[in-house]
Amino acid sequence: MFLDRFYSVRDKHIFITAPQASLFAKEVAGDFNPIHDPDARRFCVPGDLLFAIVLSRFGLSSNMTFKFLNLLGAEVPLEFRESDDGTIEVCDEAGKVYLEVNRSGDRTFDKTIVEEFIRCYVSTSGKNFPHTLIPLMESHGVMFNPDRPMVMYQSMSLSLSQLETPSPELELNKTDLEAVGKRGNVTLDYHLMSGGKPVGDVSKRIMLGGLREYCPKAIAAVTEEFYRLKAKGTGA
Template identity: 35%
Template sequence: MFLNEFYSQEDSTFRFTQHQASHFAKTVANDYNKIHDVDNKRFCVPGDLLFAVSLAKFGLSETMKINFTGMVRNDVDLQFSPLSENKTTIINANEQVLMELELAGNSSHDDEIISKIIIEYVQFSGKNFPDVMVPLMRSENLMFNPARALIMYKCMEINMTRVDVKNIALRFDEALIDVNGKRATVTFKFDFYEGEEKVGTGQKEMLLSGLIPYEESVMNGVIADYQAAKVKYLSAAS
């Protein structure tokens, strides 16, 4: 599977280098969040990469629920806890739980479909900012503080009507924002299709903290920096 270049496996443990995780974020997910830059002191592995590794290991289940409970650093030995009652976790050497996974229903281990879902999902996820999130924040006259951006990947869920699909595509449905003081939960909903038949639904949730009044000029600067980082990376890679 194409995913093998983005992590290293040894017996029951696996790990991510900064280069592997950053390369995945930028080349697969189209995600240029600075926290995934190799020279960022707060570097963390993208949650979408953890989801992708989970799919590769356990296959596609009719229901998959993931909760992100901690930030995953680079060059740390990780492993999945033993599957019990269709639940498992990603833990580090100190047994700190960094991600929870719950599975239900039938499953498929078709590498081609799993690879397709990974690519479809993470590319959709990478478009959440600025395409979807910025209009939502503007509608509430609120935004994250660029100086102390606190945006956390909370959870995601997939519900398939069947997993015996031969092809699959993701289509964006809608996005919602729920504001509670200086915090907000943003929910991105999407559907899976095989041709014109809807075969599944899903959603992901992000937590925004330390919200401040929306300023168009400031947000335009954030978007410009984000786009500049993308151009710089692609230019260096070409």
Template identity: 40%
Template structure:
């Protein structure tokens, strides 16, 4: 499922601008300009790194991911032997820290189901969830420079003897002080109608400003236009 979105160069993984951009738009439905092929500061989607970890190490009952560095097309990623805590690095710089505990299952069906459901949920939270969530407190991101940074995410599964998962969004949370804030997006995981797990995605927002409906309308129109034409 992921082979078209990276290349193996010896013991290292490299992701081109085209591959990162294609994953963002075609798999995650994520049209953040940071993932455009011609972006001045291109960034590989964090959800692609998450997906590569699941594909390589399987699914554990408890998993926590901390995104520590910006991966671009020049990054040569080293994936170590799996353990309870390990780092994905590039030139000895930590890009993603992973912690796992509990039982582990490398079932391809489970891995692909969790990957697909989480990535679709994660990629579509902007603008459909984030903008209305901030609007409740009469603030918004800066439309000229929408800085929403993926900080961390965690997943807990009560059991691993399942092959298919369905993700449903839970109540999100937003708190801010001054121009910086934090968004927590929560979700539950179900198998055959029974809740079997839960998770959270944490994001940092900067450049917060007073809410303006005209600017919000323009930002959403810009986003929808990109989605329709790219």
């Protein structure tokens, strides 16, 4: 599986190092959020990687909901627990849950289908900033803290009318931002396309931290830093 180099298994536990997590974020998801840099003070493993590992181990189901409950640091011994009702929990040895997954419907373990869906799904993370979030924040007159940008997944869900989805693509359908004090709750809705036809719906909920009045100058500086990190990470 293409994910093998992004984690390791020891004593029946999964371990993700900071370099492995950062490499996945940049190389597979196209995500250059500074919080995924190995030397970041508040480093956390990207939720997209946990999402990908779950699908690789438990298959792709027609209906799935992923709830991110806690930030995951590097090299935490992880257990992937499956309950009798099919619920999956990603937790540490102390029982702290980082991700909860509910699923229903048909399921496939076909490696090609699962990998193509993972790559399609996580690739949108590389487009969230600046392409999707900047116009959305500007239209609402708010932005995250430019000194400590906090953009984190809260949940993701998918509903597929079919599991056979050759060359899947996500097409952005609707965006929304709700400001609650210093916190912004973003909802991104997509159509899943395959062969030019809609075959499902995908929704992602994202939290923005340190909400404040929109400032074009500050956003321009954050965007410049984003592209600097991207150029550095891709060797461009």
